Amino acid sequence: MADAFKERTWTQRLIALLCSTCAGAAAGPTAIILATAVAAYFGFALSLDTKLAIGCVFAGMGSKFLDIGITFLKGWSKANLAKPEDIEECRRTMTPEQRARHADTCVFTPDRCKGRCLQCPHRKAPDSKSTV
Numbered sequence: 755m756a757d758a759f760k761e762r763t764w765t766q767r768l769i770a771l772l773c774s775t776c777a778g779a780a781a782g783p784t785a786i787i788l789a790t791a792v793a794a795y796f797g798f799a800l801s802l803d804t805k806l807a808i809g810c811v812f813a814g815m816g817s818k819f820l821d822i823g824i825t826f827l828k829g830w831s832k833a834n835l836a837k838p839e840d841i842e843e844c845r846r847t848m849t850p851e852q853r854a855r856h857a858d859t860c861v862f863t864p865d866r867c868k869g870r871c872l873q874c875p876h877r878k879a880p881d882s883k884s885t886v
């Protein structure tokens with residue numbers, strides 16, 4: 755839950771996904787071309803397997819670096835649910851429908867988890883007489 759992004763609309767999610775995909779698609783072939791040029795400069799030849807491995811690694815890195823860049827440029831951040839101000843920010847940006855759905859499914863209310871969750875502030879001390 756601490757990794758949940760604060761982006762709330764499907765448009766924001768779709769734009770981030772498309773940009774991330776484009777960056778990965780561009781980074782892989784670019785890395786292969788640069789690696790081949792550098793290897794040729796030093797007199798080496800790269801095998802097809804090596805080129806594919808370089809392409810896959812950099813395609814994954816390219817999309818992740820773009821995700822980080824978009825998150826930074828748009829001012830999005832990850833929600834740290836240990837900080838009250840982040841929790842309040844999440845509440846403020848939720849639509850009424852999202853708030854209602856969250857209230858229905860939240861496990862951190864004492865009537866739902868009955869104090870069994872490790873994170874629950876209403877957690878009861880373990881009973882030494884109970885059998886599990």
